[in-house]
Amino acid sequence: MSNWMEVPVSLGVSGARPMVGINWGSSNFRAWRIGADGTVLDRVAMPHGVAALDREGMRACIDALVARWGPLGDCWASGMIGSNIGWADAGYCKAPSSVADLAAHSLDATIGDTPVRIIPGLACTGPHGGPDVMRGEEVELYGYLALCGARSGDQFIVLPGTHSKWVHCRDGRIVDFFTAMGGEIFDRMTSQGLLASITEGSGAVGAAFDGGCDRARLSGLGLGSLLFETRARAVRAGLGKEDAASHLRGLLIGGEIADALRLYPALAGAQVTLIGNPALSALFARPLGAHDIAAEIVDSERCCIAGYGALVAATSDRAERAA
Known part of the structure; x- marks a missing residue:
C-alpha cells in the first residue's frame, strides 16, 4: 500500500x-x-x-x-x-x-x-423489459431524494458517466432504471480502433456536438449505423479531430436521450436531475433542453453524503418501530 x-x-x-x-x-x-x-x-x-x-x-x-x-x-x-x-x-x-x-x-x-x-x-426489470443492476449509485440517488424532500409523482434522475444510469422515481422510491454504456463506448473508440486516429479530446459543446445529437435524435437509425459516419465526415467533409470527438460524443448522448424518451414518455416536458461530473452533466443538459426538458445539475458528493445519512435515519426508524 x-x-x-x-x-x-x-x-x-x-x-x-x-x-x-x-x-x-x-x-x-x-x-x-x-x-x-x-x-x-x-x-x-x-x-x-x-x-x-x-x-x-x-x-x-x-x-x-x-x-x-x-x-x-x-x-x-x-x-x-x-x-x-x-x-x-x-x-x-x-x-x-x-x-x-x-x-x-x-x-x-x-x-x-x-x-x-x-x-x-x-x-430491477428495466423499462426495456430486461434486467438491470447498479452498485454504488443507489446511495447518491437516495441522498438526492432525501435532500429534495417528499415529492409526489414521477421524478427522473440521470447519473452521467462511463455507464450512465437513467432512473425513474415515484413518491420517494426508485421504480426502475436502465443503463447506457455511451461513456465507455466513447472512451474505447477514441483510444483504439478506426475512430482513434481522427478524434482528439473528450468532446465539447458546439456545432459538431449539436449536429451529432440532432443526427441521433432525428435520423431514426441505431448507433451501429451512425458511428462510422464520424469517420466519413472527417474524410469527406474535413471534420477536425476535436470536432470529430464532439460529433461522436453528441451521437452517443443523443442516442441515450432518444432511448430514454422512448422508454419513459413522461420525460417529455419534465425536469431531469443530473448528478455527477459538472462538465459531462452540462453535455447532457444541452440536448435535453433541445427536447424542452429542463435539467438541474446537482453535486455528486453532496448527494452521496446525504445518502449515507438517509440510510442511518432509516435504520434508526426501523429500530424504534421494533422497540
Whole structure:
C-alpha cells in the first residue's frame, strides 16, 4: 500500500455521533467522516479500488481510517466492496424500493476489527423489459431524494458517466432504471480502433456536438449505423479531430436521450436531475433542453453524503418501530 496511510490524524473531527461513509469502487476508494448534522468533517480519496486489492489490502484501508479518525462507529460502505470481488457479496435489493428497503438489506460485516455495514446494489426489470443492476449509485440517488424532500409523482434522475444510469422515481422510491454504456463506448473508440486516429479530446459543446445529437435524435437509425459516419465526415467533409470527438460524443448522448424518451414518455416536458461530473452533466443538459426538458445539475458528493445519512435515519426508524 502507498504512503497515503501515513497521513496525520485529522484535527477537525468533532461533533455528536459522527459516522463514516465509504464509496469503494473497482478503481477508487473515497471515505468521509460525517457529523451528526451532515457536515463533512474530513475526507479521504485514493486510488485503492477493490479490483487491485486482496483481503489484506482491504483490511489495511480500513485500518488506515481508524488510525486517522479513531474508532469509526457507524460505518457504511457502498460500491464494489459489496460485490463478488469485494469483501463480502451483499447482493442486490430489488426495485421498486425505498431507502428503508436498502438499509434493511445491508450486510453486517467486520473488516479487520472494524464493524462495517455493506450496502447492497440495486436490481430491477428495466423499462426495456430486461434486467438491470447498479452498485454504488443507489446511495447518491437516495441522498438526492432525501435532500429534495417528499415529492409526489414521477421524478427522473440521470447519473452521467462511463455507464450512465437513467432512473425513474415515484413518491420517494426508485421504480426502475436502465443503463447506457455511451461513456465507455466513447472512451474505447477514441483510444483504439478506426475512430482513434481522427478524434482528439473528450468532446465539447458546439456545432459538431449539436449536429451529432440532432443526427441521433432525428435520423431514426441505431448507433451501429451512425458511428462510422464520424469517420466519413472527417474524410469527406474535413471534420477536425476535436470536432470529430464532439460529433461522436453528441451521437452517443443523443442516442441515450432518444432511448430514454422512448422508454419513459413522461420525460417529455419534465425536469431531469443530473448528478455527477459538472462538465459531462452540462453535455447532457444541452440536448435535453433541445427536447424542452429542463435539467438541474446537482453535486455528486453532496448527494452521496446525504445518502449515507438517509440510510442511518432509516435504520434508526426501523429500530424504534421494533422497540
